[in-house]
Amino acid sequence: MLDPIFEISDLSVWYGDYQAVRDVTLQIGRRQITALIGPSGCGKSTVLRCFNRMNDLIPGARVDGKILFDGEDLYADYVDPIEVRRRIGMVFQKPNPFPKSIYDNVAYGPRVNGMKGNLDDIVEKALTGAALWDEVKDKLKHNALALSGGQQQRLCIARAIAVKPEVILMDEPCSALDPLATSKIEDLMQTLAGEYTTIIVTHNMQQAARVSDRTAFFTAEVDEQGVRHGRLVEYDNTSRIFSTPADKRTEDYISGRFG
């Protein structure tokens, strides 16, 4: 049985008049890794951004439907989106460290959130958690932009976990990385899985199959007016999606016949 941390019902997202995502209903399991897959433009990133209210920051974007986080309405008037983004962190496609030292990148969130405790310890713990400590412990004052792409992405993960979130959203976190750096991030995701809930958007189906517990397959459906809308086609245990999917569209996609 799924222990849901998110319960999403009838989620639709508009950009102005355009309905990018239509009527998505799904539940995300606590401390599981959930992969969102599907062809380009089917709304995966749009759905991902709903989980920490990042769509609030896009002019003209509107979210309809219900998202419960730990049983509470994430979009209720009294909910502070800044606090939401502390509890639900995000890692982007392109590593985006601040042009500051490695230390200051990780310390930034704890500082602005006024976190209690010794900052050096918090930084070390986050870097260790992101499997980066050994590589950077002697150069914490160096500029983060001097790190390799893979190290920068692990730094961004360290920055995300430094504020003790419950959930980490990852939007194609490996697409700018080489296979070795990718495999380090995948190992890291699995290490973090015991502690955090992870939702990952990926174009890489092998990656979804390797790292995730559950997989949601989306597609873009064309309506009577010829407009494309993102729809959830199938959501199940990853092993099931990649072995015996229930829907022909999922099967076509995972077997490479489409998308």
Ligand SMILES: Nc1ncnc2c1ncn2[C@@H]1O[C@H](COP(=O)(O)OP(=O)(O)OP(=O)(O)O)[C@@H](O)[C@H]1O
């Ligand atoms: N800020 C925006 N303003 C207007 N339309 C947008 C915006 N962001 C996304 N869209 C549109 O919404 C639809 C879904 O986009 P989204 O990026 O969520 O899909 P995706 O499945 O993540 O795509 P990809 O795999 O190519 O990253 C697309 O038609 C896209 O053009």
